[in-house]
Amino acid sequence: MREEIMAVSAEALVGEVAKLKVLGYRLVTLSCTELDASNLDILYHFDKDLGLKHLRLTAPKAAAVPSISPVYFAALLVENEIQDFFGLRFEGLVVDYRGTLYLEEEALKTPYCRFSLRSADQREGPAAALDAETNHPNAEKF
Amino acid sequence: MTETAVLILCGLIAGPVVGGLVSGLDRILTARMQSRIGPPLLQPFFDVVKLLAKEPLVVNVWQAFCAYCYIAAASIALVLFFLQSxxxxxxxxxxxGAxxxxxxxxxxxxxxxxIGxxxxLLQILSYExxxxLVVVGFYLETGSFKLTDIYAWPHPMLLKLPFLFIVLGYALTIKLRKSPFDLSTCHHAHQELVKGLLTDYSGPFLALTEIGHWFEVVLMLGVCTLFWATSWIGMAVLLAVTYFLEVLVDxxxxxMNWxxxxxxxxxxxxxxxxxxxxWLHQG
Amino acid sequence: MFRMTPNIVRNLVVRKSTRMYPVEVREPFAQVRGELFNDIERCIFCGTCEVKCPSQCIQVDKKACIWTCDPFACVFCGVCVDTCPAKSLYQKTKYRSPTGERIIISQQGQPRKKDKAKDRAGESGTPKGSGEEKADPGGDPAT
Amino acid sequence: MRKTVIPFGPQHPVLPEPIHLKLTVEDERIIEAIPNLGYVHRGLERLADIRDFHQMIQVVERVCGICSVIHALCYCQGIEEIMGVEVPPRARYLRVMWSELHRIQSHLLWLGLFADSFGFESLFMQFWRVREKIMDISEATTGNRVIVSVNVIGGVRRNPDPEQIRWVLAQIDWVEAELQRLEDTMLEDYTVKKRTVGKGVLTRQQAYELGAVGPVLRGSGVAQDARQTGYAAYGELHFEPVVETDGDCYARNKVRFRETLASIDLIRRAIHRLPDGEVRTKIKGIKPPQGETVNRVEQPRGELLYYLKGSGQKTLDRVRIRTPTFANIPPLLVMLPGHFLSDVPVVTLSIDPCISCTER
Structure with missing residues (x-):
């Protein structure tokens, strides 16, 4: 890629993003790619005066990633989308569809992952129940 | 007595036939104004016949009853007009009926x-x-509410009531459901309320509301003729010009919003x- | 308020923009990518079109020399025509007319031999003299 | 009146495409709008796993019918960048010509739909009548009307001859004349202004922070247009973005109308400077793309972003498409509350929603 890419860790992510916002950057979007069976690669694209800047986060599928939607409201749709398609959890989403933005309740999760496809009945297990408990309170509304 | 029967029959037939033809002409004229070829003249009849042939499906019985009441009231109003009431x-x-x-x-x-x-209701509130007031204008000029007296008046009413004719034009635009007043429902179900008022009427009952609408159109056009009741040519010209302007305004x-x-x-x-x-009072 | 009026009045007098479509059809432009045809006599059954087609609407049976196309899956991109080495594929300038039945175009060709055999057999039944194309109504959507 | 929830869509006659908005209204006034997507999701990004990188051109064209050339252009530019393919100058100019033709037809389509959203049917018909001419130009020069399939990796597939170019110029003059006839109505009519001025206001600050793109962003006074980066031949055509400052539906309407005229001008300039020569670089023998890139172009609806990643195989690892409508939905959610139900179509259409794009 021609532009500058900066690697970030999950802990430092929100801080870095907030810094970029102060500098006057605009969130373009997030791109998620599956690297292997347990890792995802998330690129955060930012733009200022037609120049791009990227943050790269390598996220394990099992762990949740802090949401940047409290900083950039515009991130809510794309984070929900990644949640739908890659099964990654984002913590602290301003509007959390809980994986139903695109998919129906009964649909298989993670349709965009090549390496693993969690089946529907697996989702019903205790892990899913735990997921539901720790969800954002806003989620009840939708 | 037979004369009355004939007049009643005239009213009942003129409503759907003339109303449908006017509606067909309206669609052709609109199409021409938009540089389209448009539907055949009889298209409104085809539409209504198709609707009548459909299986009746009602949301609730009330709605069906209301559709019958609407067409009954609209036809009675037109028959009363033919009876010079x-x-x-x-x-x-x-x-x-409305x-x-x-x-x-x-x-x-x-x-x-x-919401439709x-x-x-707001539309009824604006045009009623x-x-x-238009009727009051007739009364002030002729001294009577009877249609027989108004038709017998020797001078064209338009010369005395020009502003009231414009006012009737507003009411006509609302009644014909034309822009800018096609708020509650419009002819092509292409607005934010889908078909608004008529969304839940379907099949034969939608056909009834359409025929009822034709009765009302003929009635409103009949009221327009009162403004030039002295000659047939005057009436025809006035009607043609009025309707052309209605389509043009549409x-x-x-x-707009309510x-x-x-x-x-x-x-x-x-x-x-x-x-x-x-002005009438002074003059 | 009535700024549209001149346009409206003008439309009343100038020619209409629409036409009575199925009755009156405009002349197609010269380079239009319309319906896809295969000149089966020139086809060498190499299978390039099958590989290149983005909508995978073409199947080529190299051994039996059968060229099959699902015209309903074709997206008229013309990639097969561009890449055909034998130039046997071509597109007419007319579009396929609407139909109520699903059809699969299946053409039987001859393997390329030194001596040109003139007679070709249809795949099954309905042997058309020209052997141009055969439509199986309600054929299996093989794609 | 108590609170009512109105299901606006997914099948609604005013909306050309299926987006579902749950509108909570109180007395016809919107309190909250929640979108729901997924009605036309086709998973085209995943198709990259089974279609090779040449076939993906036809796939990405189908992300959105209205801006197919520009999708293919963005994709091809990305692949060309990874593979290091140089595009011949004539092809770059032709790409500009077809992109701008597509912008015109998309804007004309939108102008018509926008007129329809406030119930101006005859204006709708007029814009679509003019648009038909652009479709004819597309059909005559590329072979297809909407999804024209003219871009390939390394150039373009059609090379119009001088006579065809002259014909295009004549047709474009006709389009410009017709548009000027409609300008007065679209921009000055009392009823049109009444329905659009002050509706759906998005301040400069809001538009920038919510990530709005395209005419929504430029209607709020931010002069940002991906064409300024000078991709294809835009760098040589002295491109200037069209900007309005009011940030309401009327401003966006005006931006799109002026952009349509600007596009006509750009086509003229591109044709005027059209160089001779080849239109396609042969890429036989070059290895399939290996590496990643982000490419941005300007669609009629706004900035389009492609993230492409390949690992030297025939199929790409990842094709990520961020369409402009996707970026414009958060601003829409901010714009809707406070308006009347009758303004919902106007405000919604003012972002030019392309839901098939959004859901890919």
Missing amino acids: DLLLIFFVQAV VFLVVGALSSTSPYSQ AHRE PLLV NVTSR RWMLSYVWGVGLTLSLVNLI
Whole structure:
């Protein structure tokens, strides 16, 4: 890629993003790619005066990633989308569809992952129940 | 007695036939104004026949009842007009029909239908006072509410009531469901309320409301003829010009909202009526 | 308020923009990518079109020399025509007319031999003299 | 009146495409709008796993019918960048010509739909009548009307001859004349202004922070247009973005109308400077793309972003498409509350929603 890419860790992510916002950057979007069976690669694209800047986060599928939607409201749709398609959890989403933005309740999760496809009945297990408990309170509304 | 029977029959036939033809002409003229070829003249009849042939499906029985009441009231109003009855009575019967249409829409739970019904009530609220003022104008000029007396009046009414004719034009635009007043429902179901008031009417009952609408169109055009009742040619020319202008206005304006309609129709309509009435009174 | 009026009045007098479509059809432009045809006599059954087609609407049976196309899956992109080495594929300038039945175009060709055999057999039944194309109504959507 | 929830869509006659908005209304006034997507989701990004990188051109064209050339252009530019393919100058100019033709037809389509959203049917018909001419130009020069399939990796597939170019110029003159006839109505008519001025206001600050793109962003006074980066031949055509400052539906309407005229101008300039020569670089023998890139172009609806990643195989590892409508939905959610139900179509259409794009 021609532009500058900066690697970030999950802990430092929100801080870095907030810094970029102060500098006057605009969130373009997030791109998620599956690297292997347990890792995802998330690129955060930012733009200022037609120049791009990227943050790269390598996220394990099992762990949740802090949401940047409290900083950039515009991130809510794309984070929900990644949640739908890659099964990654984002913590602290301003509007959390809980994986139903695109998919129906009964649909298989993670349709965009090549390496693993969690089946529907697996989702019903205790892990899913735990997921539901720790969800954002806003989620009840939708 | 036979004369009365013939007149009643005339009214009952003229409503659907003339109304449908006017509607067909309207569609052709609109198409030409938009540089299209448009449908054949008889298309409205084809549409209605197709609707009548459909399986009746009702949201609830009330709605079906209301559709029958609406067409009954609309046809009675037109028959009364053919019988040269009292203008006030005619408008009263017509208003009853309009209200039944609203009640039918309110009886369903669809939000589109509900909001459409509310808007229709607001429309009735805007045009009914204007119609009453037009009738008052006739009374001040001729001294009677009877149609026989108005038709017998020797001078064309338009020369004495020009502003009231414009006011009637507003009412006509609302009644014909044309832009900028096609708020509660419009002819092509392409607005934010889908088909608004008529969303939940379907099949034969939608056909009934359409035929009822034709009766009302003929009635309103009949009221327009009162403004040049002295000669047939005058009547025809007046009707043609009025309807052409209606279609033209429909094609050069966008749909407005009901707040604008209330303020504009009442503001301009009432002012024009008052000016005309005062002028009549002075003269 | 009535700024649209001149346009409206003008439309009343100038020619209409629409036409009575199925009755009156405009002349197609010269380079239009319309319906896809295979000149089966020139086809060498190499299978390039099958590989290149983005909508995978073409199947080529190299051994039996059968060229099959699902015209309903074709997206008229013309990639097969561009890449055909034998130039046997071509597109007419007319579009396929609407139909109520699903059809699969299946053409039987001859393997390329030194001596040109003139007679070709249809795949099954309905042997058309020209052997141009055969439509199986309600054929199995093989794609 | 108590609170009512109105299901606006997914099948609604005013909306050309299926987006579902749950509108909570109180007395016809919107309190809250919640979108729901997924009605036309086709998973085209995943198709990259089974279609090779040449076939993906036809796939990405189908992300959105209205801006197919520009999708293919963005994709091809990305692949060309990874593979290091140089595009011949004539092809770059032709790409500009077809992109701008597509922008015109998309804007004309939108102008018509926008007129329809406030119930101005005859204006709708007029814009679509003019648009038909652009479709004819597309059909005559590329072979297809909407999804024209003219871009390939390394150039373009059609090379119009001088006579065809002259014909295009004549047709474009006709389009410009017709548009000027409609300008007065679209921008000055009392009823049109009444329905659009002050509706759906988005301040400069809001538009920038919510990530709005395209005419929504430029209607709020931010002069940002991906064409300024000078991709294809835009760098040589002295491109200037069209900007309005009011940030309401009327401003966006005006931006799109002026952009349509600007596009006509750009086509003229591109044709005027059209160089001779080849239109396609042969890429036989070059290895399939290996590496990643982000490419941005300007669609009629706004900035389009492609993230492409390949690992030297025939199929790409990842094709990520961020369409402009996707970026414009958060601003829409901010714009809707406070308006009346009758303004919902106007405000919604003012972002030019392309839901098939959004859901890919």
